[in-house]
Amino acid sequence: MALVNLFGSKGKRALSTLLICAVIFELDAQEQRTTPGRKPSKPKLGKSTNKGPRAVTPKIKATPAVPAQTVLTQVLNRRKFKKVGETISVQTGDTLELRCRGKPVQWSVPKYLEEDDEGRLRIVQHERYGVLTLVNTTGADTGEYTCYPMYCEDTDCRKEYDKAVKVFVFFPDPQELFVPTSEYYEAIQLRTNWPTLLPCQVTSPEAKVTLHREFPPVEVAVDGKEISFNVKRGFTIHRPRPHHAGALFCVASLGNLRQSSTKYMLIYVNYPMAPPAPVIQASSSSVAVGENLRVICSVVGEQDVVVEFTWEYPGQQIGRPLYTQESISPVGGGAARQQSQSVLLVDEVRDVDQGAYTCTAQNLQGVKSVFTNVKVVPNAKPKKP
Ligand SMILES: *[C@@H]1O[C@H](CO)[C@@H](O)[C@H](O)[C@H]1NC(C)=O
Numbered sequence: 001m002a003l004v005n006l007f008g009s010k011g012k013r014a015l016s017t018l019l020i021c022a023v024i025f026e027l028d029a030q031e032q033r034t035t036p037g038r039k040p041s042k043p044k045l046g047k048s049t050n051k052g053p054r055a056v057t058p059k060i061k062a063t064p065a066v067p068a069q070t071v072l073t074q075v076l077n078r079r080k081f082k083k084v085g086e087t088i089s090v091q092t093g094d095t096l097e098l099r100c101r102g103k104p105v106q107w108s109v110p111k112y113l114e115e116d117d118e119g120r121l122r123i124v125q126h127e128r129y130g131v132l133t134l135v136n137t138t139g140a141d142t143g144e145y146t147c148y149p150m151y152c153e154d155t156d157c158r159k160e161y162d163k164a165v166k167v168f169v170f171f172p173d174p175q176e177l178f179v180p181t182s183e184y185y186e187a188i189q190l191r192t193n194w195p196t197l198l199p200c201q202v203t204s205p206e207a208k209v210t211l212h213r214e215f216p217p218v219e220v221a222v223d224g225k226e227i228s229f230n231v232k233r234g235f236t237i238h239r240p241r242p243h244h245a246g247a248l249f250c251v252a253s254l255g256n257l258r259q260s261s262t263k264y265m266l267i268y269v270n271y272p273m274a275p276p277a278p279v280i281q282a283s284s285s286s287v288a289v290g291e292n293l294r295v296i297c298s299v300v301g302e303q304d305v306v307v308e309f310t311w312e313y314p315g316q317q318i319g320r321p322l323y324t325q326e327s328i329s330p331v332g333g334g335a336a337r338q339q340s341q342s343v344l345l346v347d348e349v350r351d352v353d354q355g356a357y358t359c360t361a362q363n364l365q366g367v368k369s370v371f372t373n374v375k376v377v378p379n380a381k382p383k384k385p
Helices: 002-007 021-033 111-115
Strands: 072-075 081-083 087-089 096-101 105-108 121-125 129-134 143-153 156-159 165-170 185-191 196-198 208-213 218-220 227-230 234-237 246-254 257-269 279-282 286-288 293-302 308-312 323-331 337-346 355-363 366-377
Touching (some): 096 105, 096 143, 096 165, 293 355, 308 323, 337 355
Parallel strands (some): 286 366
Antiparallel strands (some): 105 143, 143 156, 143 165, 196 234, 208 218, 293 337, 355 366
C-alpha cells in the first residue's frame, strides 16, 4: 500500500497504517511546520511492506537513515495516493500532484515548464518528502517529471542520480493531439549512422501515430528497426542514410480527430565516426638549398566525409608563398573509404624553410595536428641516408 511506503518510516507520529483521507490533510499541515534540521527518527524496518531492498544499510554517521528506494506517488483528487508506474495520464485542466520521498528532493520538469510555468507550478519540500503541484494543466505540459533524492552532508547536497524516479505524464488534450511547439518547422541534421529523433510528442498515449513524407506524399514504413516509434519520444531513425532526407511530419489520430505535427526538414550530412587521423611525410627530411620539397598530409576516412587541411610552416611569418594541392582518392577494400590528401609544395628551398611543418586536419568530429621536421643543408649534394 502506498500509504505505508510513504509513512512507514515515520517514528514519532507513528501513523497507524490505516490512515484515511481526512487525516492526510492534517498530516500535510504538520509536515509543513516541521523544522527541516531536526534529527530524523530511525526507520522502523518491520513496518515496511515494501518488497524493495530492505533498509538494512549499515549506519553511516553523516547520513540520516534514508530509505534505499525512492518512491514517487501521485496524489489523486480525493486525496488518494497511487504509486506511479512509467507513465500516467492526467486530464487536461486537472491538477497534477506528485509526492516523492526524500529529504530533500529536487525535481526536473519538461523544458517548456522550466522556462515559463506562468505560476502554475509549485514545489514544496516537507520534512520527508517533496511535493510538486501543477495546476490548470494543458497538453503542452506532457513530458517527463523526475524526482532526485538529494544526498546531503551538512549543507552540501548533491543529486543521487541512481535513485532518481521518473514518470512520464500525458495530458490528453481533446483539441491538441501533439504537444505544441513554437516552430512551424524544424531543421534536423541526419548524420550518417547517428540515431536521429523526430520529436513529435503526442499528448495522449492512445493516439495512433504515423510518419509521412511530404514529397512524394507517402506514409513512411516504421519497421521498429530502421525506424521506430516511442510514445514518450517520437520517431527515431536509427542509422540515417541519404534516402531518409527530405520533409517529414507525423500524423496522429484519435477518435474523429486527425492532426499533423510540425514539419521536420531532414538534412543529410556525411558524418564521420571519429576525428581525422592525419599522417604526415616529407619527401625528404633533409633538403639542399635550391631543391624542391613536398610535404604530404593524408587522412583515410569514410567516403564523402569532408576533411579540411591547414598548414603551418617555417617560412610563413616572412610571407613565403607556398602551394598546396588537395585530392581525394578511393581506398580499396570493402568499406566505403577514401583518402584525402593535401600536398604542400616548396619550390627552391631556402634556409628559412628549415623547421617544423605542421598539418592540421579537421572534420565534423574534431581536429588533429601532426608535424615533421625538415632540415635545410647547404647547396652541396645532400647526404642521403
Ligand atoms: C487556474 O485557472 C483558474 C480559472 O481559469 C484561474 O482563476 C487561476 O488563476 C489559474 N491559476 C493559475 C495559477 O494560473
